[in-house]
Amino acid sequence: VTQLQVVGSNAGVPVFAPEPGNGLGNPIEVARDGIKFAQSKLHNIVIVDTAGRLGVDQALMSEAIAIRDAVTPDEILFVVDAMVGQDAVRTAKAFMDGVGFDAVVLTKLDGDTRGGAALSIASVTKRPIMFASTGEKLTDFDLFYPDRMASRILGMGDVATLAESAKKAFDGETSAKLEEKFIKGEDFTLEDFLEQMQAMSKMGSMSKLIGMLPGAGAMKKQIENIDDNDLIRQKAIVQSMTPSERRDPKILNGSRRARIARGSGRAVSEVNNLVDRFSAAVKMMKQVRNGGVPAGMPPGMGAMLPPGAGRAPAKAQPAKKKSRSGNPAKRAAEEGD
Structure with missing residues (x-):
């Protein structure tokens, strides 16, 4: 909760935190009360952040289902750490089967090799990747562009971003x-x-x-x-x-x-x-x-930027013409060559 409050403060967004410090309370009741608090403050968008969970942890998966049913969200976003590689695919599949979600958010997507494994999540779950982050700052969080990511994986860069x-x-x-x-x-x-x-x-x-x-x-x-x-x-x-x-x-x-x-x-x-x-x-x-x-x-x-980056390729120089001798004998021999 403390971490959320720090992030919310940096973003200028209020955070509903009835439990002091890192207190947990009842996550389902906190989610319900959070919706009521937002309605009383006339907020039109609410983000319910749940604790991280693994696909094999049935207790936490059941809790996520209960929170979903309690707040009936318009959208459910599955947040996955891209650093876990292929494990992210298995976790996404388990979460999709257990809770269901509408889109994916990839974090720590700052390595091309990890990015390739993370992209397969969209194929396995049939859900799009909506957002991606490449760092810890708010400015590192942005919309995800599949073509740009593919370009980076192929070593073609991402000049548009x-x-x-x-x-x-x-x-x-x-x-x-x-x-x-x-x-x-x-x-x-x-x-x-x-x-x-x-x-x-x-x-x-x-x-x-x-x-x-x-x-x-x-x-x-x-x-x-x-x-x-x-x-x-x-x-x-x-x-x-x-x-x-x-x-x-x-x-x-x-x-x-x-x-x-x-x-x-x-x-x-x-x-x-x-x-x-x-x-x-x-x-x-x-x-x-x-x-x-x-x-x-x-x-x-x-x-x-590094030397040579963004420079136009050099134009090919025309071949230099050979000089011709003024001596008639030598000139005849050169033309014969």
């Missing part, structure tokens, strides 16, 4: 300002870079975002080594700069970089690394103008 996440994370004012700079061809500054990093932190872990890129399956080791705290360290470095340094990074000489390193508590090498990343961002901006980054992503965001 990545672009949608970017759209949610970047507020309208920030996006409009970046787009205006982009259209006018103005310089991309470290202040813009900082705003992008702050927005990126709202989109989830870097490993999750990079996992949505085409070809991410070939970068599993690199993705596993990604340190999400790196974004926090970069923000600290930029925030230790003066406004003039953020607007014009060209003035960042050795002494300035040393001062920034001391102010942010980082090494000078990390400051240098951030400046290098910023330079990559500027280059990416130029590539964006030529259509190099997927549609829907704010300008400059591609700098946070």
Whole structure:
């Protein structure tokens, strides 16, 4: 109950919890009283959360049936942990036979190999997967798109979801300002870079975002080594700069970089690394103008992605023509070849 109250508070949703702490009470009576409480408060949607249960636990299955009959829900959603792999299929089948449900909610769907096993639930139960989560934050919970999941399993990435996440994370004012700079061809500054990093932190872990890129399956080791705290360290470095340094990074000489390193508590090498990343961002901006980054992503965001991601394939260079000798004898021999 305490965990539900924390989640409800974060989501801005009231939680009916008559039992203090983790007290259980009578789940069936709590469900009935919860409906009455919602009606008295004029709430038009009620979510009844039951305790986790296994298909082999007949007592808990019977309790779930009793709760279903007590509240007569419009929809029953079966929530399953995708990490259990094929066991999720067996549990879903048992719950379908015992209680019945209308759709599936997959949690911890942050691994492609586990996703393949979880998708078979829809085939076995003949029920659609409605929602999926890839983390513990509320922003990690979203509608489930079968085609996008299939694309990720096949190593083709999920650019559509990545672009949608970017759209949610970047507020309208920030996006409009970046787009205006982009259209006018103005310089991309470290202040813009900082705003992008702050927005990126709202989109989830870097490993999750990079996992949505085409070809991410070939970068599993690199993705596993990604340190999400790196974004926090970069923000600290930029925030230790003066406004003039953020607007014009060209003035960042050795002494300035040393001062920034001391102010942010980082090494000078990390400051240098951030400046290098910023330079990559500027280059990416130029590539964006030529259509190099997927549609829907704010300008400059591609700098946070692996080298080569989103770039258009290089055009084939025409073969160079051989030079022809001015000597008539040599020229005749060359033409004969």
